[in-house]
Amino acid sequence: MPEAMRCYVRIIDRMNRAIGRFAMYLLFALIGVLIWSSVSKTFFTPTLWTLETAQFVMVAYYVLGGPYSIQMGSNVRMDFFYGDWSPRRRAIVDVITIWFLLFYLGVLLWGAISSTAYSFGYFGTEPFKFFGELIWAFVTGGPDAAGELMGYLERSPSAWRPYVWPVKVILCFGVTLMILQCVAEFFRDIARIRGEDI
Amino acid sequence: MSQDLIAIVMFSGMLGLLLTGQRVFGAIGFVAVVAALCLWGDRGGFDLGFAASIKLMKWYPLLTLPMFIFMGYVLSESKIADDLYKMFHVWMGGLSGGLAVGTIGLMVLISAMNGLSVAGMAIGATIALPELLKRGYDKRMVTGVIQAGSSLGILVPPSVVLVLYAMIARQPVGQLWLAGIIPGLLMAAAFILYIVIRCRLNPELGPILPKADRDIPMAEKLRLLRAGLLPLVIFFVMMVPFVRGWTSLVESSAIGAVAAFVAAVLKGRMTREVFENSVRNTLGVSCMFMWIILAALAFGAVFDGLGAVSAIEELFTEKLGLSPWMILILMQLSFIVMGTFLDDTAMLVIVAPLYVPLVGHLGFDLVWYGVLYTITCQIAYMTPPFGYNLFLMRAMAPPEIGLRDIYTSIIPFVAVMTVVLAIIMIFPELALWLPDLVYDN
Amino acid sequence: APSIGRAQEPIKWRFQTYAGAALGEQVTKPIVDYINTAAQGELEIELYYADQIVPTGELFQALQRGTIDAVHSDDDSMASPTPMRVFGGYFPFATKHILDVPVLFEQYGLADIWRSEYEKVGVTWLSAAGQDPCNFNTKKEITSLADLDGLKLYTFPTAGRFLSQFGVVPVNIPYEDAEVAVQTGELDGMAWSGITEDYTVGWANVTDYFLTNNISGAWIGSIFVNQQRWADLPEHLKTLVMSAIKAADTYRNQWYWGGEAKLRATGDKLQLRSVPPEEWAEVENAAKAFWKEIAQESEIHAKVVSIFEEYNGVINQAGPPYNF
Ligand code: NA
Numbered sequence: 001m002p003e004a005m006r007c008y009v010r011i012i013d014r015m016n017r018a019i020g021r022f023a024m025y026l027l028f029a030l031i032g033v034l035i036w037s038s039v040s041k042t043f044f045t046p047t048l049w050t051l052e053t054a055q056f057v058m059v060a061y062y063v064l065g066g067p068y069s070i071q072m073g074s075n076v077r078m079d080f081f082y083g084d085w086s087p088r089r090r091a092i093v094d095v096i097t098i099w100f101l102l103f104y105l106g107v108l109l110w111g112a113i114s115s116t117a118y119s120f121g122y123f124g125t126e127p128f129k130f131f132g133e134l135i136w137a138f139v140t141g142g143p144d145a146a147g148e149l150m151g152y153l154e155r156s157p158s159a160w161r162p163y164v165w166p167v168k169v170i171l172c173f174g175v176t177l178m179i180l181q182c183v184a185e186f187f188r189d190i191a192r193i194r195g196e197d198i
Numbered sequence: 199m200s201q202d203l204i205a206i207v208m209f210s211g212m213l214g215l216l217l218t219g220q221r222v223f224g225a226i227g228f229v230a231v232v233a234a235l236c237l238w239g240d241r242g243g244f245d246l247g248f249a250a251s252i253k254l255m256k257w258y259p260l261l262t263l264p265m266f267i268f269m270g271y272v273l274s275e276s277k278i279a280d281d282l283y284k285m286f287h288v289w290m291g292g293l294s295g296g297l298a299v300g301t302i303g304l305m306v307l308i309s310a311m312n313g314l315s316v317a318g319m320a321i322g323a324t325i326a327l328p329e330l331l332k333r334g335y336d337k338r339m340v341t342g343v344i345q346a347g348s349s350l351g352i353l354v355p356p357s358v359v360l361v362l363y364a365m366i367a368r369q370p371v372g373q374l375w376l377a378g379i380i381p382g383l384l385m386a387a388a389f390i391l392y393i394v395i396r397c398r399l400n401p402e403l404g405p406i407l408p409k410a411d412r413d414i415p416m417a418e419k420l421r422l423l424r425a426g427l428l429p430l431v432i433f434f435v436m437m438v439p440f441v442r443g444w445t446s447l448v449e450s451s452a453i454g455a456v457a458a459f460v461a462a463v464l465k466g467r468m469t470r471e472v473f474e475n476s477v478r479n480t481l482g483v484s485c486m487f488m489w490i491i492l493a494a495l496a497f498g499a500v501f502d503g504l505g506a507v508s509a510i511e512e513l514f515t516e517k518l519g520l521s522p523w524m525i526l527i528l529m530q531l532s533f534i535v536m537g538t539f540l541d542d543t544a545m546l547v548i549v550a551p552l553y554v555p556l557v558g559h560l561g562f563d564l565v566w567y568g569v570l571y572t573i574t575c576q577i578a579y580m581t582p583p584f585g586y587n588l589f590l591m592r593a594m595a596p597p598e599i600g601l602r603d604i605y606t607s608i609i610p611f612v613a614v615m616t617v618v619l620a621i622i623m624i625f626p627e628l629a630l631w632l633p634d635l636v637y638d639n
Numbered sequence: 640a641p642s643i644g645r646a647q648e649p650i651k652w653r654f655q656t657y658a659g660a661a662l663g664e665q666v667t668k669p670i671v672d673y674i675n676t677a678a679q680g681e682l683e684i685e686l687y688y689a690d691q692i693v694p695t696g697e698l699f700q701a702l703q704r705g706t707i708d709a710v711h712s713d714d715d716s717m718a719s720p721t722p723m724r725v726f727g728g729y730f731p732f733a734t735k736h737i738l739d740v741p742v743l744f745e746q747y748g749l750a751d752i753w754r755s756e757y758e759k760v761g762v763t764w765l766s767a768a769g770q771d772p773c774n775f776n777t778k779k780e781i782t783s784l785a786d787l788d789g790l791k792l793y794t795f796p797t798a799g800r801f802l803s804q805f806g807v808v809p810v811n812i813p814y815e816d817a818e819v820a821v822q823t824g825e826l827d828g829m830a831w832s833g834i835t836e837d838y839t840v841g842w843a844n845v846t847d848y849f850l851t852n853n854i855s856g857a858w859i860g861s862i863f864v865n866q867q868r869w870a871d872l873p874e875h876l877k878t879l880v881m882s883a884i885k886a887a888d889t890y891r892n893q894w895y896w897g898g899e900a901k902l903r904a905t906g907d908k909l910q911l912r913s914v915p916p917e918e919w920a921e922v923e924n925a926a927k928a929f930w931k932e933i934a935q936e937s938e939i940h941a942k943v944v945s946i947f948e949e950y951n952g953v954i955n956q957a958g959p960p961y962n963f
């Protein structure tokens with residue numbers, strides 16, 4: 001097993017574990033928002049922002065926590081045959097079928113990136129080019145130059161009207177982490193087939 | 199390719215991928231995005247998968263998911279249910295099969311405090327199972343009792359499965375939960391009846407507790423009864439503000455999570471380890487649900503785009519000329535068969551969008567159907583090869599209980615559940631009376 | 640040249656409406672049925688209801704990309720990135736009656752503004768029409784402005800922004816979930832429609848009171864098409880689509896106009912309540928301030944607001960039935 005692959009798996013595992021452990025505690029942020037919502041409703045006036053905020057926190061919770069849940073093996077599989085296979089056999093099948101999962105995540109990421117570009121006011125069909133230009137403008141001309149490239153910033157269709165790009169950026173980031181984790185699982189399975197363990 | 203054919207290819211492709219043992223959400227999601235790309239590639243097929251994540255975000259009742267899962271873990275990890283078990287033990291021990299009957303009682307109370315079957319399984323397998331085996335109870339019977347009893351967690355409110363159903367069928371969660379109460383109790387009663395009859399016929403299955411064990415002063419017995427208060431308090435703290443309209447569904451679920459947490463702290467059971475396990479497992483299970491639903495929503499959108507629902511309806515009503523009741527029975531049977539292979543989320547998000555509109559069109563009550571659906575899920579939880587309770591039992595059972603024991607243990611209970619399912623089908627009032635009363639329909 | 644021998648492949652459109660199935664049956668499906676029948680297989684439209692393929696809030700992006708080919712919605716609900724967004728749906732007190740909408744578009748120049756603003760963002764705007772007024776249906780009784788304080792209402796974003804100054808808490812959830820949300824306590828009711836819609840979609844079953852005062856006399860909703868898809872359509876089919884839209888407008892006009900009167904008079908699910916006109920005038924005055932605030936936002940905003948002002952000046956001079 002090349003050292004680079006081992007190193008990759010180690011780094012990704014550690015990073016996603018740290019991010020996942022952070023996401024894990026978002027549960028209490030969620031509880032806090034909802035409890036505040038009940039308290040303010042009962043004793044003061046109901047708040048505009050709690051339900052939507054809770055929804056945003058929930059997105060961060062399951063998207064950023066996703067890779068860690070893969071590490072923990074929480075994602076169910078149908079083990080009609082799988083359950084009876086040896087670890088090596090499972091690794092052989094997984095090495096192939098994980099590409100289906102990766103493909104799905106890839107398409108998801110593409111959609112997330114183009115939707116994020118939209119939330120920054122880009123209506124074209126080449127979101128990657130847009131982000132390239134945006135980053136370039138930021139590097140060369142600072143925030144003002146980047147701001148000029150951005151159009152109408154998408155807001156949530158509610159009376160509170162928060163900007164939606166932060167939640168879309170979280171989705172992009174989380175799906176990327178999922179992809180990195182799945183590639184790590186792929187390497188791990190290759191090692192397992194060779195009789196090594198990482 | 200005709201649209202019907204595409205739908206069939208999608209469905210069988212998904213089943214094939216599921217059989218490889220890849221993570222369920224990956225299999226469903228892959229088929230969904232590939233179908234979307236093939237059908238509408240240059241016209242936004244790429245966006246369909248992601249659009250589901252926005253849909254998922256807007257489904258606010260899903261916010262209750264981590265709450266009810268957290269409650270369940272706090273209850274089982276912190277062992278605040280131990281006293282409850284002792285209470286049933288002492289009070290029911292004098293009866294032949296009494297401990298098994300008490301275990302069902304325990305499961306009903308635990309069901310009233312959490313939304314899945316995991317907590318019941320954990321408590322049953324770690325507290326009740328060793329004790330029952332030590333007392334000479336038949337291992338197959340007690341294995342079945344715990345699996346069946348814990349499955350009540352999804353029928354007795356609060357219920358995560360009914361929340362998910364409510365989202366798909368767009369029915370009020372409050373009414374669905376109330377509709378689950380009487381069938382849940384009826385099901386518990388049917389389990390008890392079965393246990394009592396079996397043990398009367400064959401007393402070795404559930405020996406009476408020795409006199410010495412039962413010789414407990416009345417004062418002590420009464421003191422133990424207090425343990426039963428805790429679940430009732432948690433249940434009412436959560437349900438009363440909700441049913442009275444003071445707090446919303448998701449807010450009540452947060453109150454329930456806090457109540458369970460506070461109870462564990464007050465009892466001195468919230469150790470670092472318990473805290474860590476509850477919080478971590480909540481993340482794991484919530485992520486599992488959310489990612490499956492995310493993928494399945496994309497799948498559902500493609501199916502919608504294909505018009506698969508109307509095709510199936512046409513097949514049933516026009517081509518086959520079936521009556522509504524025949525269709526309903528057929529659907530339940532196919533659901534049960536599918537439930538043995540699939541897990542309930544996969545069933546719900548893939549099959550329910552096809553069946554639920556059909557049930558509505560045929561003129562049946564969708565709240566009532568939610569109860570039927572949930573009972574089918576309970577059966578699915580226990581039937582091999584795929585079932586949550588089955589997996590959990592396999593993971594938690596002591597070595598003397600083999601796979602064969604676990605598989606055979608469920609047979610009589612699945613039979614009892616099927617009978618209850620039939621009773622609720624014949625007498626819809628059993629489910630609908632309570633919601634009608636409370637919501638004054 | 641007409642192709643000889645082999646029949647032409649039909650053009651297929653996916654059309655999503657803001658309305659759920661029960662309402663969509665009346666407000667959108669007639670357009671689609673008309674086209675599908677009259678096009679004789681040259682153009683086939685598949686209709687999808689609220690949130691079926693994409694969530695309503697994402698409709699606009701889907702339309703630009705071509706995930707959806709055509710959309711029936713108001714600018715506000717579909718989160719349009721144009722300045723038109725605040726005006727579509729229910730712009731507070733901009734209209735009195737259902738016919739005000741086509742008049743504003745065809746006679747006072749709104750159509751040109753709408754068409755050119757949407758062209759800039761890659762979408763073809765076809766037509767706008769009026770619908771029902773925006774009344775309140777609630778679980779609690781409203782008889783004074785004070786009763787609005789603390790009410791959680793399902794409403795349009797712009798209407799919500801406007802109403803929040805009276806203590807209303809606007810809640811934004813998927814359309815199809817609103818009925819359930821009243822029962823789960825997420826909502827106390829809706830400020831969304833006239834009484835016809837309340838009965839049609841089932842909201843009358845979960846709420847008890849209907850407030851006869853409205854915050855807008857007619858919904859402004861439009862039909863949009865993906866720019867490329869529209870350009871690709873042969874002329875005769877374009878004409879067909881436009882006439883289908885107009886035919887459906889006529890049907891919708893009488894369906895709402897008659898429905899509002901009949902259900903107020905004879906419906907037995909919602910009890911009518913009113914806030915005295917003197918008190919409601921406070922809301923109308925607040926709307927005037929709100930218009931000024933909106934007019935500040937851009938030149939286009941100012942232009943549209945000035946058209947509303949001009950038209951309101953005309954109908955106030957004309958007197959009843961125009962200004963009531
Ligand atoms: Na439960």
Ligand code: NA
Pocket residue numbers: 537538539540577578579580581582583584585
């Ligand atoms: Na099963």
